[in-house]
Amino acid sequence: MPLLQFDTTRSLSADERSAFAERVTALYTEEMATTAGHVAVTIREHEPSAMHLGREVEGPLLFxxxxxxxxxxxxRKRAFALETMAYAGDALEIPxxxxxxxxxxxxxxAMMGVDRVGGEWSGDGGDDEND
Structure with a gap:
């Protein structure tokens, strides 16, 4: 039951947020060998002064x-991170x-919904709904 929380200084339209969440969910299921029904995504937008990264360059931030x-x-984690950041860089023009x-x-x-509690990851190729 992953929770993928994005914070950004980029303003997104409703369509951009939906497309981003859908693509990130697809990337997660692909790279982490699981199903999509339990993947939660949040996208929080902030004023530029609310976020800081020591190495930042001109442009929006995304954490x-x-x-x-x-x-x-x-x-698996590295592949998901790289694919997600490549997509964000292209789709949202983030350096x-x-x-x-x-x-x-x-x-x-420690990960649960109203209808279930997660178990340990079995790594069996993505059939685990309680991821």
Whole structure:
């Protein structure tokens, strides 16, 4: 039950937010070998003065805090981060220097919805609905 939280200084239209969330969900399911029904995405827009990155260049900022279940390999996480940032750079015109990804990993039972509690990631190719 991942929670992908994006903070940005870029203003997005409703259509841009929807398209971004849909594409990021697809990237997550692809790279993390899971299904889409439980992937949650938030997009929060901020004034430029509300965000800072020491290496930033001219242009908007985009930070991703990916709250995920533990068990994914470094390679899976890195592939998802790179694909997501490549997409954000192209679709939202955000410079590479202005993006950052942080993964926070949780035990499966720490991730829950009203109708279920997550278990440990099995890594069996994406059939795990409680991811």
């Amino acid at each position: 991703l805090d990916a709250e995920i279940r533990r068990g994914r390999s470094f390679e 590479d220097e202005n993006m950052k990804v942080v993964f926070t990993e949780h035990e499966g039972e």
